[in-house]
Structures are given as C-alpha cells and as structure tokens.
Amino acid sequence: MAAEATTAKFQNPDFQPDFRPELSVTSHDGLHFWQFMIAGSIAGSVEHMAMFPVDTIKTHMQALRSCPIKSVSLRQALKSILQTEGPAGLYRGIAAMGLGAGPAHAVYFSVYEVAKKYLSAGNPNNSAAHAISGVFATVASDAVLTPMDMVKQRLQLGNSTYKGVWDCVKRVLREEGFGAFYASYRTTVLMNAPFTAVHFATYEATKRGLVEISPESVSDERLVVHATAGAAAGALAAAVTTPLDVVKTQLQCQGVCGCDRYNNTSISGVVQTIVKKDGYKGLMRGWIPRMLFHAPAAAICWSTYEACKTFFQELNDSSSSSIIT
Template sequence: MQVIGGSYPAPSIGLRQVLGSILKMEGPAGLYRGIAAMGLGAGPSHAVYFSVYELCKDFFSAGNPNNSAAHAVSGVFATVASDAVITPMDMVKQRLQLKSSPYKGVMDCVKRVLMEEGIQAFYASYRTTVVMNAPFTAVHFATYEAAKRGLMEVSPENADDENLVVHATAGAVAGALAAAVTTPLDVVKTQLQCQVKAFV
C-alpha cells in the first residue's frame, strides 16, 4: 500500500481494497508474487546474519556477556553483512510484485536486469536498506539482551522454568521499542523509493 502513487499524499486505500483487487484480478497466486526470490535469499541471509552476530558478540563483549553496546554493534555488523546477501533478491522480488511485471520469473528477471542495467542495479537500494535496518537491529538486540537479563533477575530461582516467557517478553519489548525508534526512517525510506520508482 505504501508504493501506490509516487507523490504525497497517497490515496486513502486500505488493506481490504488492495487484497480484494489482487484476488479479483489475479486470484490467490497473485498474493505470492516474488516468493521464490525471497525463498532463495532468506536462508543464506539469515545464516550470514546470525553467524556474524554471534562472532561479533564474542569479539566485542570482551568477556562481559552483559555488554549492551557490544550487542548493539554486533547487530549493526550482522545487518550490514546480511543485507548485502538479501538486497539483490529483494530487488528481484519487488520487480516481480509490480503490477504488469514484464518478467517471467526469478531467473528471467536476474538475467534481464544483469544484461540491461548491470550488477549495480541489484544493489541500488542497499545503502537505504542498511540505513533503515542497522538502527533497528542495534536498538533491538541491545534492548532484548537488557530486558532478558532484567526479567531473569526479577525471579532468578525460576529463570529456567520461565525461559520461554522471558524470551518472548524481552523480544516483544525489544521489537516494539526498535519499531518506535526507526519508523520515521522507514517513512523516509519509503518516500525515497516511491520517488525513484515514479521516474523509472
């Protein structure tokens, strides 16, 4: 819904209208355009993300597992690395999802973009993506680790029994705070991407 119309303000179109329009014109398959591209990119990017995060956390913590700054910095490094893996497939996914997409599938899109626009086209939004995702992961991981530690200290004798509750609660708090802090960046990123698409 964010990319409908390149100028501001956007028309008032809700989730129900967009879903109804896609289902009417393309059927249920229309809701899954681009899923193959994300399937190919998500696995490797998540593997890179968590590998880099754990390596950096061990390195930057300097023996102190409660170092929130180390968790934040590790999240940023993990984001920079994983976004380098996922960004090309994210671009392919977006092009396949566009209405009246000229591409027949993932491989057709990759070949044509490579031949017509060059490899740099796959990374056109990399900087913007990192600028958006890096602050989110920094806030998220620092908050998650701190909240988890704080919750376990409230009832240390039951920490093992309540492990799932602690992780879920800490994750919810971290996600909410990270979203609140970075949503303004997301709005700016969306406006930039829509502006660029309007001239393509």
C-alpha cells in the same frame, strides 16, 4: 560449620567441569561457528516465510502511486491484492526471499555472535556491545540479502511485469545493469544499522529483565522469554526506521508498475519526492504492517534461533559425554 554452610550455598550440583581448552578456539558458548550459521539460516527462513503475506501488503502500501493500490489503508491494500490476484498474490516473490533469507541470516547471526563475544568481553549487560555487534551483522548480511530483496519486492507488486525470479534477474541485468541490485544498499544499511542496534539492545535488555523477574521459572519458560523479548525489540525497531524503509522500497521498485524512476538515488532526493507527492505522512506508509511483520517475525526468529542453539548445545554435550565415557 559456617564453612560447610557457605560451601553448600554456593555448590552447584549440575556443574560439570570441562577441561578441554581446545573448545575456546573453535567454539563460543559451547557452539561451533557453523552451528551458529545453521541456526541463523533456519531462523531467518522460518521468520520470512511465515510472515511473507504481511510483507507483501507493506510493499504495496509503500510503492508510492503504484498500481493497483492507491490507498494507504491496510484493509484496502489487502482487499485489492485479493481481488486482483487472489490469495496467491500474497506470496508472489517468496521464492526470491527463500533464496536470500537463509544465507543472509546465517551471516547475520554468526557475525553477531562473534562480534558480541569480543566486544562484550564476557559482560552480558553491555548493551553498547550488543548494539554495535548488531550493526556489524547487518552490514554483512545486507550485502547478501539486498539483491534478492529487490527481486522479491518487484515480484510482489504484480504478475504483469516479470514471470518469476530468474526472469526478473535476467531482465534487470540486461536493462538496468548489475548496479540495480544494489541501488538501495546504502539506504538499507542506513536503515538497518539503527534498526539492528535498537533491536539487539532491546532484545538483550528485555530478555535480561524477564529473567530477573522470574529467575526460578526461566528454564520452563525459555521459549516465552525469547519470543516476548524478540517481539518487543522487533516492534520498536520497526517503528523507528519506517521512513528509511519507504525510501528503500521506492529505490528497489523504481520503474515498476508506475513507480517513479529516480535519476538521483540519494536518500534526500527520494525523501523530497515522497514529501512533495504525499506529504510527510508518505514517509510513514506501511508502518502498521511493518510493525505487524516485525513483532511476530522477531518473536519467531529469536525463539527458533535459540531453540536451534539449544539443540546444538545438547548435541555437543552428548557427543562430549560419549567421548569421555
């Protein structure tokens, strides 16, 4: 009787044994590598398109002493953009982000999933593995996104300098050379490495905590869990890394709309210039819109990514069951 009770206690009626060993080679958590890439591409594109106006405001605020905005006030920055260019000004450069976000996030999430698989060794509580996997992911994805991010930020500053994405690309190549597209890559990696480490570690820990609080309702509230964990991770990581984001904006927008041009593109040199002109508070320019961007953006990104993974998982399961039957 005791044996029967123990068996019933640990019996899972939903468990379906899978005896296809080839899946361990071609997939991870039931998904194929290309499915992680598609899910990440969709999530990244949705995230950046939805939050683009907030990113435009942040770029204007961080472009030190640039036109047309002199103030670091979020409200005045928004008012200035609307007065000079209208609502369309909030979306200048969105085409460049559209070209870069999809491929970059495909690389970002697929590298993260693969690295997490091997570094965590199946332990879901390994925060160090999540953080290190995030660093690997951002180094790879930043190599893809940085050129288009530079084009995007230059277009965001106003319509008097470049006519569009391709005009900006051609003129930068002709006037500044290919290296200008990666002038901020070192700073971007140094910013995004701690950003991503904090982001992924916080996301996984928050998600695990929310699941432990209410394990019986996790299936019904799956989207809320991912969105909440993503928002918390995005806000914390954004606040921590704002100074390096200001440096990145300065390097990507140098020489545009009155922004300083730097002979020495080292991080310390740019920091010294910012502090000299605007004090230490200059290193925190745009921290409010940065947090307002990353909290909902991460919520959107993670919930979209997990929804896409769920779709692919169900698709794979239905395909497997049809093959078996």
